[in-house]
Amino acid sequence: MKLYYATRTRATRPRWALEELGVPYELVRIDMAARQHKSAEYMAIHPLGKLPSFADDDGTVLIESAAIAMHVADRFPERGLAPAPGPADRGRYYQWLAFGAATLDPPLFKVFYGKTFRANDPNSPLDIETNLPLVNVALDVLEGALTGREFLVGDHLTVADIIVGASLVAASRIDLLAERPALRAYVERLMARPAYVRANAD
Ligand SMILES: N[C@@H](CCC(=O)N[C@@H](CS)C(=O)NCC(=O)O)C(=O)O
Structure with a gap:
């Protein structure tokens, strides 16, 4: 799992979820001061040129910090970071x-x-x-x-x-x-x- 990340942004939210889960992930640091988030290469991942974005092991790409955090929690249901569906x-x-x-x-x-x-x-x-x-x-x-x-x-x-x-x-x-x-x-x-x-x- 790759988290496209910069410090002091909403990317810390899914990073926090990954840290709570205690699962391995890679941080791909994006240099916002150098406007790397607006590069064509990064905007192919996040069409708004914002952080965070995420690429799962199977190639699924996600944007929106809350969606990424919910997604990783659901990938590891035994860790209890999301209540089971239904109740x-x-x-x-x-x-x-x-x-x-x-x-x-x-x-x-x-x-x-x-x-x-x-x-x-x-x-x-x-x-x-x-x-x-x-x-x-x-x-x-x-x-x-x-x-x-x-x-x-x-x-x-x-x-x-x-x-x-x-x-x-x-x-x-x-x-x-x-x-x-x-x-x-x-x-x-x-x-x-x-x-x-x-x-x-x-
Ligand atoms: N709703 C989005 C907001 C993303 C967002 O606005 N990220 C900011 C950093 S906290 C950003 O990348 N700003 C740079 C820009 O808008 O150009 C999320 O939660 O992921």
């Missing part, structure tokens, strides 16, 4: 994955970029005023869901925690968790996991 937990797993990718991430990353490295870029107006209320509503839903719970689904970590958790790490970096103690504790627990630390190493 309610699988439905809740889909729910939080969709919530992370569709409800939380789009407004969160507009706010994140607006407050961080694109803060002073006049060519990149990122509407914090419109997006922040959407982020706050999504964070309140998650604060409720994680109050009194260690993980989003069941009693151990799943890919839902990886996808939602990675976004919450970004939210914590722009100080959006100050008034949300359950989310702060959840992020601290996730960041202390050895697989998270390995996935976020350079």
Whole structure:
């Protein structure tokens, strides 16, 4: 399995899943500073020229960090990173994955970029005023869901925690968790996991 990767991007999400699974994989490092992600060679793999992308042993190519993480979890079902299809937990797993990718991430990353490295870029107006209320509503839903719970689904970590958790790490970096103690504790627990630390190493 090959993961096309650059540090401090969403490629750390499927890398985290692979590290939790403890299976062998190859990191193919893409130099974003050199615009390698926009090369014709890389865009033949990822048509949007983004990271991550993934090539499985059988040649299957995938894009989208959440899809790659879900796919590798399903390849090794005995490791328990995805609930078995059918019972309610699988439905809740889909729910939080969709919530992370569709409800939380789009407004969160507009706010994140607006407050961080694109803060002073006049060519990149990122509407914090419109997006922040959407982020706050999504964070309140998650604060409720994680109050009194260690993980989003069941009693151990799943890919839902990886996808939602990675976004919450970004939210914590722009100080959006100050008034949300359950989310702060959840992020601290996730960041202390050895697989998270390995996935976020350079
Ligand atoms: N929804 C996609 C987002 C991919 C994405 O936007 N990746 C960023 C890095 S975190 C990227 O490659 N940006 C470079 C660009 O858009 O040119 C995913 O989760 O994989």
